[in-house]
Amino acid sequence: MNVRESCPYCGKMTDMQLVDGVWKSKTCDCGKDLAALANSVPELIEEKPDLKAKAEVLP
Amino acid sequence: MFEGTVENRVTSLTLVNNTAKEVLFTVPAGERWMLISAKYTNPDDVNRAVTLELHKEAAKTNYIKKYQSGTVNAGAIQQYPSGALANTTQNQSAIPYELLGAGNTLRLYFAAGGASAGGTDADGIVITVLKKAARGAE
Numbered sequence: 001m002n003v004r005e006s007c008p009y010c011g012k013m014t015d016m017q018l019v020d021g022v023w024k025s026k027t028c029d030c031g032k033d034l035a036a037l038a039n040s041v042p043e044l045i046e047e048k049p050d051l052k053a054k055a056e057v058l059p
Numbered sequence: 060m061f062e063g064t065v066e067n068r069v070t071s072l073t074l075v076n077n078t079a080k081e082v083l084f085t086v087p088a089g090e091r092w093m094l095i096s097a098k099y100t101n102p103d104d105v106n107r108a109v110t111l112e113l114h115k116e117a118a119k120t121n122y123i124k125k126y127q128s129g130t131v132n133a134g135a136i137q138q139y140p141s142g143a144l145a146n147t148t149q150n151q152s153a154i155p156y157e158l159l160g161a162g163n164t165l166r167l168y169f170a171a172g173g174a175s176a177g178g179t180d181a182d183g184i185v186i187t188v189l190k191k192a193a194r195g196a197e
Contacts, residue, residue: 003068003083004117005080005083006079006082008080022069022070023070023071024070041179042104043102043179044100046100
């Protein structure tokens with residue numbers, strides 16, 4: 001496996017798994033499910049332009 | 060120079076309350092990577108100091124160089140190369156197309172940022188490389 005991440009519980013490096021083209025967390029050797037941890041914290045919503053908004057009129 | 064396969068190594072990223080995070084990308088045996096770019100997000104609600112650097116092997120015994128380090132604001136994105144001037148002499152400014160051999164390991168380190176809600180981003184890290192086959196004994 002060539003992508004690894006640190007486990008926030010035990011601090012050791014653990015393998016990530018390739019799922020549908022994306023490297024994702026899985027269960028660490030210490031038994032903690034890091035994928036479940038990802039679901040327990042807020043998801044970042046990246047700002048995207050509102051294409052339906054009215055164009056601003058410059059003064 | 061540009062023979063090979065372009066790969067976007069999309070990686071989910073989860074940061075938790077006041078805890079450092081490290082993600083390693085190791086070039087597999089039989090491959091060489093030309094590093095084209097690296098994008099990383101801070102999905103947390105506090106600023107994080109982030110470092111992108113290169114080690115000779117996955118065990119990180121031998122440190123080769125630092126590409127970039129700096130503060131990434133909450134919810135913000137940083138990328139390498141950025142075209143911006145390096146803010147310390149230890150940073151490598153925009154010199155793309157770095158050739159990495161089998162075993163070389165990119166390390167992305169998010170320092171702890173204090174009390175926070177944590178956060179996750181499905182494409183928090185994207186390492187773009189040109190994947191090539193290894194040639195001869197290396």
